[in-house]
Amino acid sequence: SYELTQPPSVSVSPGQTARITCSGDALPKQYAYWYQQKPGQAPVLVIYKDSERPSGIPERFSGSSSGTTVTLTISGVQAEDEADYYCQSADSNGTYVFGTGTKVTVL
Amino acid sequence: QVQLQESGPRLVKPSETLSLTCTVSGGSISSYYWSWIRQPPGKGLEWIGYIYYSGSTNYNPSLKSRVTISVDTSKNQFSLKLSSVTAADTAVYYCARGGYGLDPWGQGTLVTVSS
Numbered sequence: 001s002y003e004l005t006q007p008p009s010v011s012v013s014p015g016q017t018a019r020i021t022c023s024g025d026a027l028p029k030q031y032a033y034w035y036q037q038k039p040g041q042a043p044v045l046v047i048y049k050d051s052e053r054p055s056g057i058p059e060r061f062s063g064s065s066s067g068t069t070v071t072l073t074i075s076g077v078q079a080e081d082e083a084d085y086y087c088q089s090a091d092s093n094g095t096y097v098f099g100t101g102t103k104v105t106v107l
Numbered sequence: 108q109v110q111l112q113e114s115g116p117r118l119v120k121p122s123e124t125l126s127l128t129c130t131v132s133g134g135s136i137s138s139y140y141w142s143w144i145r146q147p148p149g150k151g152l153e154w155i156g157y158i159y160y161s162g163s164t165n166y167n168p169s170l171k172s173r174v175t176i177s178v179d180t181s182k183n184q185f186s187l188k189l190s191s192v193t194a195a196d197t198a199v200y201y202c203a204r205g206g207y208g209l210d211p212w213g214q215g216t217l218v219t220v221s222s
Binding site for chain 2: 001031033035037042043044045048049054086088089090094095096097098099100101
């Protein structure tokens with residue numbers, strides 16, 4: 001089955017930049033979406049269609065795509081950004097899948 | 108704004124059918140896709156499937172033989188049925204608007220499979 005691979009964890013100091021990657025063979029042909037999930041809460045969409053930001057999401061969240069890897073970048077990380085982050089995309093058959101998830105720790 | 112709320116039994120016996128309903132408020136269920144996602148305790152997200160308001164569906168192949176998602180536009184609700192459950196189906200179940208780009212999500216409901 002299709003897999004989207006993310007690093008298990010990323011650690012970053014406040015004010016620095018966090019980059020979270022998501023790799024999958026179908027990503028050159030399928031959009032990626034990113035979600036933030038804080039403990040005990042439902043996920044929240046932070047990036048759609050690789051790089052678009054929903055209204056209400058801070059500008060420090062951005063997304064990019066290059067080949068089989070998409071990246072979520074959080075610039076000027078704040079303590080409130082500590083959370084789990086998941087990418088989502090689809091395989092060539094239109095079956096949706098979530099990435100393995102990345103825990104972002106703000107030092 | 109649109110809000111979603113999951114409802115249904117929190118405890119299901121092994122081999123029985125899990126049934127959940129998602130009620131959409133603050134907007135119409137028409138013209139959108141609607142999804143179910145689950146998250147076992149301490150683990151990642153798993154896409155279960157989606158339904159278009161017209162009734163067309165798409166399911167996770169790993170669950171397809173046991174899953175049915177339906178929609179009731181008159182009640183602004185959509186539902187999930189998962190048959191022959193085991194302990195491995197214990198999870199927080201979320202409903203959400205969309206197929207990709209899920210937004211917003213319901214708060215989620217923990218369903219435990221146990222005798």
